[in-house]
Amino acid sequence: MTRKLPDKTVERLSQYRRALLNTLSGGKHHIFSHEIANLLHITAVQVRRDIMLIGYTGTLRQGYDVNELIDIIGKIIDTREGQKVAVIGIGNLGRAIMGYFSGKRTRLNIVAAFDSNPDKTDKIYAGVPCYHSDKMMEIIKNEGISIAVISVPGEFAEKVAEDLTMAGIKGILNFSPKPLNVPAHVYLQEFDMLTMLEKVAYFVKKS
Amino acid sequence: MTRKLPDKTVERLSQYRRALLNTLSGGKHHIFSHEIANLLHITAVQVRRDIMLIGYTGTLRQGYDVNELIDIIGKIIDTREGQKVAVIGIGNLGRAIMGYFSGKRTRLNIVAAFDSNPDKTDKIYAGVPCYHSDKMMEIIKNEGISIAVISVPGEFAEKVAEDLTMAGIKGILNFSPKPLNVPAHVYLQEFDMLTMLEKVAYFVKKS
DNA sequence: AAATTACTGTTATTTTAATAACAATGTTAT
DNA sequence: ATAACATTGTTATTAAAATAACAGTAATTT
Numbered sequence: 356m357t358r359k360l361p362d363k364t365v366e367r368l369s370q371y372r373r374a375l376l377n378t379l380s381g382g383k384h385h386i387f388s389h390e391i392a393n394l395l396h397i398t399a400v401q402v403r404r405d406i407m408l409i410g411y412t413g414t415l416r417q418g419y420d421v422n423e424l425i426d427i428i429g430k431i432i433d434t435r436e437g438q439k440v441a442v443i444g445i446g447n448l449g450r451a452i453m454g455y456f457s458g459k460r461t462r463l464n465i466v467a468a469f470d471s472n473p474d475k476t477d478k479i480y481a482g483v484p485c486y487h488s489d490k491m492m493e494i495i496k497n498e499g500i501s502i503a504v505i506s507v508p509g510e511f512a513e514k515v516a517e518d519l520t521m522a523g524i525k526g527i528l529n530f531s532p533k534p535l536n537v538p539a540h541v542y543l544q545e546f547d548m549l550t551m552l553e554k555v556a557y558f559v560k561k562s
Numbered sequence: 563m564t565r566k567l568p569d570k571t572v573e574r575l576s577q578y579r580r581a582l583l584n585t586l587s588g589g590k591h592h593i594f595s596h597e598i599a600n601l602l603h604i605t606a607v608q609v610r611r612d613i614m615l616i617g618y619t620g621t622l623r624q625g626y627d628v629n630e631l632i633d634i635i636g637k638i639i640d641t642r643e644g645q646k647v648a649v650i651g652i653g654n655l656g657r658a659i660m661g662y663f664s665g666k667r668t669r670l671n672i673v674a675a676f677d678s679n680p681d682k683t684d685k686i687y688a689g690v691p692c693y694h695s696d697k698m699m700e701i702i703k704n705e706g707i708s709i710a711v712i713s714v715p716g717e718f719a720e721k722v723a724e725d726l727t728m729a730g731i732k733g734i735l736n737f738s739p740k741p742l743n744v745p746a747h748v749y750l751q752e753f754d755m756l757t758m759l760e761k762v763a764y765f766v767k768k769s
Numbered sequence: 770a771a772a773t774t775a776c777t778g779t780t781a782t783t784t785t786a787a788t789a790a791c792a793a794t795g796t797t798a799t
Numbered sequence: 800a801t802a803a804c805a806t807t808g809t810t811a812t813t814a815a816a817a818t819a820a821c822a823g824t825a826a827t828t829t
Contacts (some may be wrong), residue, residue, distance in 0.1 A: 359768075361760075363816065369760040373739065387776075395741045400818065404760075407602040407778060415825050432764045438791055440759070447661060451654035455755060459752040463763055501766055504759065526766035528759055532580065532662075534602045542705055542765040544758055548662060551751055552647070552711070556570075556670055557639045559708055559733035561566075570786065594806075606806095607788065614808060622795050622806055 364405045365432065370395055371405070372428045379421050387418035435460035439500040442468045442517050443477055444507030445485055448530055452504055463502070467494055471511075475513040494521040503526040509533035566626070571612045574576035577602055579635045581690070594625035640669040643705065646707040649675045650722050651714030652682055655737055658739050659711055660688040663741055674701055678718075699729040708732040 360368075374394040378386055389399040393461070406412075406419065409456045413419035441451045445468050455467050466483040470476055476487040485493060494500070503519050505527060506511055512531035519527060519541075526542040529535050532550075537543050567575075583599040585593055590747070594605035596611070612751075613619075613626065618634045620626035649656045652675050663672050675692040677683055683694040693701060710726050712719055712734060719738035726734060733749040736742050739757075744750050 361816070365764050366754075366757050369757040370741065370754070373756070389776090398818075400651050401816095403778065404817085413777065415823090416827095418776080432760055432767075434763075434767050437651055438763050438766065439736050440749055447654045448660035451658055452755060454654055459756070461760075488763050502759070525769065526762040528755075528762050529671060534577065536603050543769060544762050546753075546755070546758055547577070548659060548735075548753070549580070549666070550576040551753055552670060554572050554637055554707070555666075555709055555733040555735050555749055555751050556641075556645050557572050559645065560639075560641050562592065562732065562747065562749060569787065596806090605788075608786095609810085611787085620807065622793090623797095625806080692814065 360408055360431070367395070367397070367401070367405055368409065368432055371402070372425055372432075374426050375421050375428075379425070381400060382422050385418050386421055386424075388413075390418070404473060413437055429462075436520075437462040437464055438502055439467075439498055440465045440502045441491075441495060441500045441503050442483070442502065443470075443488075443491070443503045443519070444469045444505065444509075444511075446506065447482060449504075449506040451505060452530075453483055457481040466498060467502060469494075492518055495519065495522040495524060503527050505529045505531055507531060563729070567615055569640070573587045573665050574602070574604070574608070575616070575639055576610055577637050578609070579632055579639075582628050582635075592625050593628055593631075597625070609682055620638040636669075642649060644671055645709055646674075647672045647711065648698075648703055648707045648711060649690070649700070649711045650677075650695075650726070651712065651718075652677045652687060653713065653715075656711075656713040657687060659713060659737075660690055664688040669716060673707060676701075680697050698752075699725055702726065702729040702731060710734050712738055714735045714743075722737060 369532045371391060375386070387401040390410070391398040397423060406424070409427060409431055411419070411424060440463050442452055442465060449468060453465055453468065456463070465483050468480060468483050469488045469491045470485055471488040473487060476485050480483055502522065503524050505515055507515055509531045510533070510534070512529065512533040514533060516527060516535045516537055520537055522540060527535065527537060528544050528546060530546050530548070532547055534545060535543060577622060578598060581592070581598060595609040597709060598609045599606040599701070613631070614655060616634060616638055618626070618631060647670050649659055649672060660672055660675065663670070672690050675687060675690050676695045676698045677692055678695040680694060682694050708731065710731050712722055715724055716738045717740070719736065719740040719742060719769055722743055723734060723742045725738070727744055734742065734744060735751050735753060737753050737755070741752060741753055
Protein backbone atom coordinates (compact mmCIF):
# COMPACT_ATOMS: atom_id res chain seq x y z
CA MET A 356 0.00 0.00 0.00
CA THR A 357 1.21 3.51 0.87
CA ARG A 358 -0.05 4.75 -2.44
CA LYS A 359 -0.83 8.37 -1.78
CA LEU A 360 -4.49 8.77 -1.02
CA PRO A 361 -6.37 11.89 -2.04
CA ASP A 362 -7.00 14.31 0.78
CA LYS A 363 -10.74 13.98 0.51
CA THR A 364 -10.58 10.22 0.53
CA VAL A 365 -8.71 10.35 3.82
CA GLU A 366 -11.44 12.53 5.27
CA ARG A 367 -14.12 10.16 4.13
CA LEU A 368 -12.31 7.10 5.44
CA SER A 369 -12.52 8.55 8.90
CA GLN A 370 -16.23 9.07 8.39
CA TYR A 371 -16.74 5.61 6.97
CA ARG A 372 -15.14 4.13 10.02
CA ARG A 373 -17.39 6.01 12.37
CA ALA A 374 -20.42 4.91 10.41
CA LEU A 375 -19.20 1.33 10.29
CA LEU A 376 -18.63 1.20 14.03
CA ASN A 377 -22.21 2.27 14.45
CA THR A 378 -23.39 -0.32 12.01
CA LEU A 379 -21.47 -2.95 13.86
CA SER A 380 -22.94 -2.06 17.22
CA GLY A 381 -26.32 -2.44 15.52
CA GLY A 382 -25.37 -6.05 14.90
CA LYS A 383 -24.91 -5.76 11.15
CA HIS A 384 -21.83 -7.49 9.71
CA HIS A 385 -22.11 -6.83 6.01
CA ILE A 386 -22.83 -3.62 4.21
CA PHE A 387 -23.26 -2.50 0.60
CA SER A 388 -21.59 0.51 -0.92
CA HIS A 389 -24.94 2.20 -1.36
CA GLU A 390 -25.75 1.70 2.30
CA ILE A 391 -22.56 3.42 3.37
CA ALA A 392 -23.33 6.11 0.84
CA ASN A 393 -26.75 6.70 2.34
CA LEU A 394 -25.34 7.02 5.82
CA LEU A 395 -23.01 9.75 4.68
CA HIS A 396 -25.25 11.27 2.03
CA ILE A 397 -22.79 10.78 -0.75
CA THR A 398 -22.85 8.51 -3.80
CA ALA A 399 -22.18 4.80 -3.88
CA VAL A 400 -19.61 5.25 -6.61
CA GLN A 401 -17.59 7.49 -4.41
CA VAL A 402 -17.63 4.92 -1.66
CA ARG A 403 -16.55 2.13 -3.98
CA ARG A 404 -13.83 4.25 -5.46
CA ASP A 405 -12.43 5.16 -2.06
CA ILE A 406 -12.50 1.53 -1.01
CA MET A 407 -10.77 0.57 -4.20
CA LEU A 408 -8.04 3.10 -3.47
CA ILE A 409 -7.26 1.52 -0.14
CA GLY A 410 -7.04 -1.86 -1.79
CA TYR A 411 -9.89 -3.59 -0.03
CA THR A 412 -12.37 -5.59 -1.99
CA GLY A 413 -15.82 -6.69 -1.02
CA THR A 414 -17.71 -9.66 -2.22
CA LEU A 415 -20.27 -9.57 -4.91
CA ARG A 416 -23.84 -9.70 -3.73
CA GLN A 417 -22.81 -9.45 -0.08
CA GLY A 418 -20.96 -6.17 -0.05
CA TYR A 419 -18.23 -5.43 2.43
CA ASP A 420 -17.41 -7.20 5.65
CA VAL A 421 -17.84 -4.50 8.25
CA ASN A 422 -15.15 -5.76 10.60
CA GLU A 423 -12.60 -6.19 7.88
CA LEU A 424 -13.25 -2.78 6.46
CA ILE A 425 -12.91 -1.15 9.87
CA ASP A 426 -9.60 -2.93 10.32
CA ILE A 427 -8.26 -1.93 6.95
CA ILE A 428 -9.19 1.70 7.50
CA GLY A 429 -7.51 1.52 10.88
CA LYS A 430 -4.34 0.20 9.31
CA ILE A 431 -4.31 3.15 7.00
CA ILE A 432 -5.16 6.05 9.22
CA ASP A 433 -3.89 4.90 12.60
CA THR A 434 -0.37 4.28 13.72
CA ARG A 435 0.37 1.13 15.64
CA GLU A 436 1.61 2.94 18.72
CA GLY A 437 -0.95 5.70 18.60
CA GLN A 438 -0.27 9.39 18.51
CA LYS A 439 -0.28 11.88 21.35
CA VAL A 440 -2.27 15.06 21.05
CA ALA A 441 -2.20 18.30 23.00
CA VAL A 442 -4.88 20.96 23.16
CA ILE A 443 -3.59 24.51 23.50
CA GLY A 444 -6.05 26.87 25.09
CA ILE A 445 -8.91 25.55 27.13
CA GLY A 446 -11.60 28.08 26.66
CA ASN A 447 -14.98 26.79 25.61
CA LEU A 448 -13.62 25.50 22.37
CA GLY A 449 -10.72 23.63 23.89
CA ARG A 450 -13.06 21.99 26.34
CA ALA A 451 -15.49 21.12 23.58
CA ILE A 452 -12.74 19.31 21.74
CA MET A 453 -11.67 17.41 24.80
CA GLY A 454 -15.28 16.51 25.49
CA TYR A 455 -15.75 15.18 21.96
CA PHE A 456 -12.83 12.87 22.43
CA SER A 457 -13.35 11.53 25.87
CA GLY A 458 -14.68 8.03 25.63
CA LYS A 459 -13.95 7.67 21.93
CA ARG A 460 -11.74 4.71 21.46
CA THR A 461 -9.15 5.87 19.01
CA ARG A 462 -5.45 5.81 18.51
CA LEU A 463 -5.36 9.53 19.12
CA ASN A 464 -4.86 10.28 22.77
CA ILE A 465 -5.20 13.74 24.14
CA VAL A 466 -2.56 13.61 26.83
CA ALA A 467 -2.13 17.24 27.79
CA ALA A 468 -3.80 20.62 27.67
CA PHE A 469 -2.18 24.01 28.13
CA ASP A 470 -3.42 27.42 29.07
CA SER A 471 -1.85 30.69 30.08
CA ASN A 472 -4.43 31.45 32.73
CA PRO A 473 -3.19 30.13 36.11
CA ASP A 474 -6.77 29.75 37.30
CA LYS A 475 -7.27 27.06 34.72
CA THR A 476 -4.02 25.20 35.04
CA ASP A 477 -3.05 22.29 37.27
CA LYS A 478 -6.49 20.81 36.97
CA ILE A 479 -7.95 17.89 35.12
CA TYR A 480 -10.43 18.44 32.27
CA ALA A 481 -12.24 15.45 30.81
CA GLY A 482 -9.48 13.28 32.18
CA VAL A 483 -6.69 15.39 30.72
CA PRO A 484 -4.22 17.37 32.86
CA CYS A 485 -3.91 21.05 32.05
CA TYR A 486 -0.52 22.68 32.49
CA HIS A 487 0.65 26.24 32.28
CA SER A 488 1.81 27.32 28.83
CA ASP A 489 5.29 27.92 30.21
CA LYS A 490 5.76 24.19 30.34
CA MET A 491 4.37 23.55 26.90
CA MET A 492 7.55 23.13 24.92
CA GLU A 493 9.18 20.98 27.54
CA ILE A 494 6.22 18.65 27.96
CA ILE A 495 5.65 18.31 24.25
CA LYS A 496 9.25 17.29 23.74
CA ASN A 497 9.43 14.95 26.70
CA GLU A 498 6.11 13.26 26.08
CA GLY A 499 6.67 12.95 22.36
CA ILE A 500 3.42 14.71 21.53
CA SER A 501 3.13 14.89 17.75
CA ILE A 502 -0.15 16.71 17.17
CA ALA A 503 -1.49 19.97 18.57
CA VAL A 504 -4.90 21.55 18.45
CA ILE A 505 -4.75 25.33 18.68
CA SER A 506 -7.82 26.81 20.30
CA VAL A 507 -6.44 30.05 21.62
CA PRO A 508 -7.67 33.50 20.57
CA GLY A 509 -6.32 34.70 17.23
CA GLU A 510 -3.80 37.12 18.65
CA PHE A 511 -1.84 34.35 20.37
CA ALA A 512 -2.06 31.73 17.69
CA GLU A 513 1.04 32.71 15.78
CA LYS A 514 3.31 32.61 18.80
CA VAL A 515 1.86 29.29 19.88
CA ALA A 516 2.48 27.82 16.44
CA GLU A 517 6.09 28.97 16.53
CA ASP A 518 6.66 27.41 19.90
CA LEU A 519 4.99 24.21 18.84
CA THR A 520 7.16 24.03 15.76
CA MET A 521 10.28 24.56 17.81
CA ALA A 522 9.17 21.86 20.20
CA GLY A 523 9.05 19.48 17.27
CA ILE A 524 5.34 19.11 16.69
CA LYS A 525 4.40 17.31 13.46
CA GLY A 526 0.83 18.37 12.84
CA ILE A 527 -1.39 21.29 13.83
CA LEU A 528 -5.13 21.70 13.71
CA ASN A 529 -5.79 25.42 13.94
CA PHE A 530 -9.16 26.64 15.14
CA SER A 531 -8.11 30.22 15.59
CA PRO A 532 -9.20 32.65 12.90
CA LYS A 533 -5.59 33.66 12.30
CA PRO A 534 -3.96 31.90 9.32
CA LEU A 535 -0.70 30.34 10.40
CA ASN A 536 2.63 29.95 8.75
CA VAL A 537 4.60 26.82 9.56
CA PRO A 538 7.52 25.07 7.91
CA ALA A 539 6.68 22.51 5.27
CA HIS A 540 7.47 19.55 7.50
CA VAL A 541 4.63 20.49 9.85
CA TYR A 542 1.23 19.48 8.52
CA LEU A 543 -1.26 22.26 9.05
CA GLN A 544 -5.03 22.09 8.85
CA GLU A 545 -6.93 25.33 9.25
CA PHE A 546 -10.46 25.26 10.55
CA ASP A 547 -12.14 28.62 10.46
CA MET A 548 -15.66 28.80 11.87
CA LEU A 549 -16.29 32.41 11.02
CA THR A 550 -15.41 31.87 7.40
CA MET A 551 -17.64 28.85 7.24
CA LEU A 552 -20.56 30.72 8.71
CA GLU A 553 -20.07 33.57 6.24
CA LYS A 554 -19.95 31.03 3.47
CA VAL A 555 -23.27 29.58 4.54
CA ALA A 556 -24.67 33.11 4.66
CA TYR A 557 -23.45 33.78 1.14
CA PHE A 558 -25.09 30.71 -0.32
CA VAL A 559 -28.27 31.34 1.59
CA LYS A 560 -28.36 34.82 0.14
CA LYS A 561 -27.87 33.47 -3.37
CA SER A 562 -30.61 30.91 -3.15
CA MET B 563 -22.20 40.85 -10.98
CA THR B 564 -23.86 37.72 -9.53
CA ARG B 565 -21.69 35.54 -11.64
CA LYS B 566 -21.43 32.40 -9.64
CA LEU B 567 -18.29 32.48 -7.56
CA PRO B 568 -16.35 29.33 -6.81
CA ASP B 569 -16.89 27.94 -3.35
CA LYS B 570 -13.30 28.39 -2.38
CA THR B 571 -13.25 31.95 -3.57
CA VAL B 572 -16.17 32.73 -1.29
CA GLU B 573 -14.26 31.26 1.63
CA ARG B 574 -11.23 33.32 0.83
CA LEU B 575 -13.21 36.53 0.42
CA SER B 576 -14.32 36.22 4.00
CA GLN B 577 -10.71 35.81 5.03
CA TYR B 578 -9.52 38.67 2.88
CA ARG B 579 -12.02 40.92 4.55
CA ARG B 580 -10.85 40.02 8.01
CA ALA B 581 -7.26 40.62 7.03
CA LEU B 582 -8.16 43.91 5.36
CA LEU B 583 -10.02 45.15 8.42
CA ASN B 584 -6.88 44.48 10.41
CA THR B 585 -4.77 46.27 7.87
CA LEU B 586 -7.08 49.23 8.00
CA SER B 587 -6.94 49.48 11.75
CA GLY B 588 -3.17 49.54 11.35
CA GLY B 589 -3.63 52.73 9.34
CA LYS B 590 -2.76 51.25 5.97
CA HIS B 591 -5.02 52.26 3.09
CA HIS B 592 -3.48 50.52 0.12
CA ILE B 593 -2.34 46.95 -0.23
CA PHE B 594 -0.73 44.81 -2.92
CA SER B 595 -1.91 41.39 -3.92
CA HIS B 596 1.26 39.84 -2.59
CA GLU B 597 0.77 41.48 0.76
CA ILE B 598 -2.70 40.00 1.11
CA ALA B 599 -1.24 36.71 -0.03
CA ASN B 600 1.40 36.82 2.69
CA LEU B 601 -1.17 37.49 5.36
CA LEU B 602 -3.10 34.40 4.36
CA HIS B 603 -0.16 32.28 3.29
CA ILE B 604 -1.43 31.75 -0.20
CA THR B 605 -0.15 32.98 -3.55
CA ALA B 606 -0.54 36.46 -5.00
CA VAL B 607 -2.00 35.04 -8.21
CA GLN B 608 -4.80 33.46 -6.29
CA VAL B 609 -5.59 36.74 -4.63
CA ARG B 610 -5.62 38.63 -7.93
CA ARG B 611 -7.74 35.99 -9.55
CA ASP B 612 -10.31 36.09 -6.76
CA ILE B 613 -10.43 39.85 -6.92
CA MET B 614 -10.83 39.69 -10.66
CA LEU B 615 -13.78 37.35 -10.19
CA ILE B 616 -15.62 39.82 -8.02
CA GLY B 617 -15.05 42.51 -10.60
CA TYR B 618 -12.93 44.87 -8.55
CA THR B 619 -9.80 46.31 -10.03
CA GLY B 620 -6.86 47.84 -8.28
CA THR B 621 -4.47 50.41 -9.58
CA LEU B 622 -1.13 49.61 -11.02
CA ARG B 623 1.78 50.27 -8.72
CA GLN B 624 -0.51 51.13 -5.81
CA GLY B 625 -2.43 47.94 -5.44
CA TYR B 626 -5.90 47.85 -3.98
CA ASP B 627 -7.71 50.47 -1.98
CA VAL B 628 -8.38 48.73 1.30
CA ASN B 629 -11.66 50.50 2.03
CA GLU B 630 -13.05 49.93 -1.41
CA LEU B 631 -12.13 46.28 -1.38
CA ILE B 632 -13.74 45.77 2.01
CA ASP B 633 -16.90 47.39 0.69
CA ILE B 634 -17.01 45.33 -2.46
CA ILE B 635 -16.54 42.11 -0.52
CA GLY B 636 -19.29 43.21 1.81
CA LYS B 637 -21.63 43.80 -1.12
CA ILE B 638 -20.99 40.27 -2.25
CA ILE B 639 -21.15 38.28 0.92
CA ASP B 640 -23.47 40.32 3.10
CA THR B 641 -27.12 41.05 2.66
CA ARG B 642 -28.30 44.60 3.12
CA GLU B 643 -30.63 43.76 5.97
CA GLY B 644 -28.37 41.26 7.63
CA GLN B 645 -29.19 37.69 8.46
CA LYS B 646 -30.32 36.20 11.72
CA VAL B 647 -28.54 33.21 13.16
CA ALA B 648 -29.49 30.73 15.86
CA VAL B 649 -27.20 28.41 17.78
CA ILE B 650 -28.71 25.08 18.70
CA GLY B 651 -27.11 23.47 21.72
CA ILE B 652 -25.09 25.51 24.13
CA GLY B 653 -22.56 23.12 25.44
CA ASN B 654 -18.96 24.19 25.29
CA LEU B 655 -19.01 24.32 21.55
CA GLY B 656 -22.13 26.42 21.30
CA ARG B 657 -20.73 28.87 23.79
CA ALA B 658 -17.43 28.98 21.92
CA ILE B 659 -19.25 29.97 18.77
CA MET B 660 -21.22 32.66 20.51
CA GLY B 661 -18.03 33.93 22.10
CA TYR B 662 -16.27 34.13 18.76
CA PHE B 663 -19.03 36.28 17.43
CA SER B 664 -19.69 38.65 20.24
CA GLY B 665 -18.16 41.98 19.41
CA LYS B 666 -17.52 41.13 15.77
CA ARG B 667 -19.26 43.70 13.66
CA THR B 668 -20.86 41.67 10.94
CA ARG B 669 -24.13 41.37 9.17
CA LEU B 670 -24.66 38.04 10.82
CA ASN B 671 -26.44 38.41 14.11
CA ILE B 672 -26.82 35.57 16.52
CA VAL B 673 -30.22 36.36 17.93
CA ALA B 674 -31.17 33.20 19.74
CA ALA B 675 -29.77 30.06 21.27
CA PHE B 676 -31.64 26.89 22.15
CA ASP B 677 -31.00 24.02 24.47
CA SER B 678 -33.02 21.15 25.81
CA ASN B 679 -31.58 21.37 29.31
CA PRO B 680 -33.85 23.60 31.44
CA ASP B 681 -30.91 24.55 33.66
CA LYS B 682 -29.37 26.33 30.71
CA THR B 683 -32.41 28.01 29.27
CA ASP B 684 -33.94 31.40 30.01
CA LYS B 685 -30.53 32.91 30.49
CA ILE B 686 -28.35 35.20 28.45
CA TYR B 687 -25.06 33.93 27.00
CA ALA B 688 -22.69 36.40 25.41
CA GLY B 689 -25.62 38.73 24.97
CA VAL B 690 -27.84 36.12 23.37
CA PRO B 691 -30.99 34.76 25.00
CA CYS B 692 -31.22 31.01 25.32
CA TYR B 693 -34.63 29.40 25.01
CA HIS B 694 -35.87 25.90 25.51
CA SER B 695 -35.80 23.75 22.39
CA ASP B 696 -39.56 23.41 22.57
CA LYS B 697 -39.84 26.96 21.35
CA MET B 698 -37.29 26.57 18.60
CA MET B 699 -39.54 26.18 15.62
CA GLU B 700 -41.85 28.94 16.69
CA ILE B 701 -39.09 31.45 17.39
CA ILE B 702 -37.24 30.67 14.19
CA LYS B 703 -40.36 31.27 12.17
CA ASN B 704 -41.42 34.39 14.01
CA GLU B 705 -38.01 36.00 14.10
CA GLY B 706 -37.20 35.12 10.52
CA ILE B 707 -33.99 33.36 11.47
CA SER B 708 -32.43 32.04 8.29
CA ILE B 709 -29.26 30.32 9.50
CA ALA B 710 -28.69 27.74 12.22
CA VAL B 711 -25.55 26.39 13.79
CA ILE B 712 -25.99 22.87 15.12
CA SER B 713 -23.77 22.15 18.08
CA VAL B 714 -25.72 19.39 19.76
CA PRO B 715 -24.40 15.86 20.32
CA GLY B 716 -24.56 13.62 17.27
CA GLU B 717 -27.56 11.62 18.39
CA PHE B 718 -29.83 14.66 18.36
CA ALA B 719 -28.53 16.34 15.25
CA GLU B 720 -30.82 14.65 12.78
CA LYS B 721 -33.99 15.53 14.62
CA VAL B 722 -32.82 19.10 15.06
CA ALA B 723 -32.09 19.40 11.35
CA GLU B 724 -35.56 18.13 10.51
CA ASP B 725 -37.20 20.62 12.81
CA LEU B 726 -35.07 23.43 11.45
CA THR B 727 -36.01 22.52 7.93
CA MET B 728 -39.66 22.47 8.81
CA ALA B 729 -39.33 25.83 10.48
CA GLY B 730 -38.04 27.20 7.19
CA ILE B 731 -34.34 27.57 7.87
CA LYS B 732 -32.23 28.32 4.79
CA GLY B 733 -28.74 27.35 5.84
CA ILE B 734 -27.18 25.01 8.38
CA LEU B 735 -23.66 24.80 9.73
CA ASN B 736 -23.36 21.39 11.34
CA PHE B 737 -20.70 20.79 13.96
CA SER B 738 -22.05 17.47 15.09
CA PRO B 739 -20.23 14.40 13.85
CA LYS B 740 -23.44 13.04 12.35
CA PRO B 741 -23.82 13.72 8.60
CA LEU B 742 -27.16 15.34 7.91
CA ASN B 743 -29.66 15.01 5.16
CA VAL B 744 -31.59 18.11 4.21
CA PRO B 745 -33.64 19.09 1.17
CA ALA B 746 -31.76 20.76 -1.65
CA HIS B 747 -33.11 24.21 -0.87
CA VAL B 748 -31.35 24.20 2.50
CA TYR B 749 -27.66 24.94 2.20
CA LEU B 750 -25.67 22.61 4.42
CA GLN B 751 -22.08 22.93 5.52
CA GLU B 752 -20.62 20.10 7.56
CA PHE B 753 -17.79 20.76 9.93
CA ASP B 754 -16.39 17.65 11.49
CA MET B 755 -13.62 18.11 14.02
CA LEU B 756 -12.93 14.46 14.62
CA THR B 757 -12.44 13.79 10.95
CA MET B 758 -10.12 16.74 10.66
CA LEU B 759 -8.02 15.58 13.56
CA GLU B 760 -7.77 12.10 12.09
CA LYS B 761 -6.76 13.64 8.81
CA VAL B 762 -3.94 15.54 10.48
CA ALA B 763 -2.88 12.32 12.17
CA TYR B 764 -2.83 10.52 8.84
CA PHE B 765 -0.61 13.08 7.16
CA VAL B 766 1.66 13.25 10.17
CA LYS B 767 2.05 9.51 10.01
CA LYS B 768 2.91 9.66 6.32
CA SER B 769 5.56 12.35 6.69
C1' DA C 770 -29.48 -23.48 -19.63
C1' DA C 771 -30.27 -18.87 -20.69
C1' DA C 772 -31.60 -14.48 -19.20
C1' DT C 773 -31.93 -11.23 -15.67
C1' DT C 774 -30.57 -9.01 -11.61
C1' DA C 775 -27.74 -6.76 -8.31
C1' DC C 776 -23.81 -5.90 -7.04
C1' DT C 777 -18.46 -4.81 -7.39
C1' DG C 778 -14.14 -2.71 -9.44
C1' DT C 779 -12.11 0.17 -12.83
C1' DT C 780 -11.49 3.29 -16.55
C1' DA C 781 -13.06 7.51 -18.87
C1' DT C 782 -15.01 11.98 -18.58
C1' DT C 783 -16.29 16.17 -16.54
C1' DT C 784 -16.01 19.63 -13.18
C1' DT C 785 -13.66 22.44 -9.98
C1' DA C 786 -9.65 24.54 -8.19
C1' DA C 787 -4.91 25.96 -8.39
C1' DT C 788 -0.95 27.38 -10.81
C1' DA C 789 1.70 29.19 -14.48
C1' DA C 790 2.46 32.21 -18.18
C1' DC C 791 2.34 36.42 -19.98
C1' DA C 792 0.51 40.84 -22.05
C1' DA C 793 -0.40 45.52 -20.64
C1' DT C 794 1.00 49.65 -18.46
C1' DG C 795 2.15 53.33 -15.27
C1' DT C 796 6.48 54.51 -12.54
C1' DT C 797 11.11 55.08 -11.71
C1' DA C 798 15.87 55.16 -13.06
C1' DT C 799 19.35 56.27 -16.37
C1' DA D 800 13.58 59.86 -23.96
C1' DT D 801 14.48 55.17 -23.25
C1' DA D 802 14.99 51.24 -20.62
C1' DA D 803 14.06 48.62 -16.67
C1' DC D 804 10.86 47.57 -13.19
C1' DA D 805 6.81 46.33 -10.59
C1' DT D 806 2.44 45.47 -10.59
C1' DT D 807 -2.21 44.28 -12.35
C1' DG D 808 -5.63 41.42 -15.11
C1' DT D 809 -6.41 37.53 -17.92
C1' DT D 810 -5.83 33.43 -20.46
C1' DA D 811 -3.79 28.83 -20.69
C1' DT D 812 -2.33 24.80 -18.34
C1' DT D 813 -2.17 21.49 -14.83
C1' DA D 814 -3.87 19.06 -10.82
C1' DA D 815 -7.42 17.27 -7.84
C1' DA D 816 -11.91 15.65 -7.12
C1' DA D 817 -16.29 14.00 -8.47
C1' DT D 818 -19.19 11.69 -11.58
C1' DA D 819 -20.43 8.74 -15.25
C1' DA D 820 -19.97 4.75 -17.91
C1' DC D 821 -19.42 0.24 -18.16
C1' DA D 822 -17.27 -4.49 -17.90
C1' DG D 823 -17.33 -8.51 -14.94
C1' DT D 824 -19.65 -11.86 -12.26
C1' DA D 825 -22.12 -14.59 -8.72
C1' DA D 826 -26.88 -15.38 -7.53
C1' DT D 827 -31.57 -15.76 -8.90
C1' DT D 828 -35.28 -16.32 -12.02
C1' DT D 829 -37.39 -18.11 -16.08
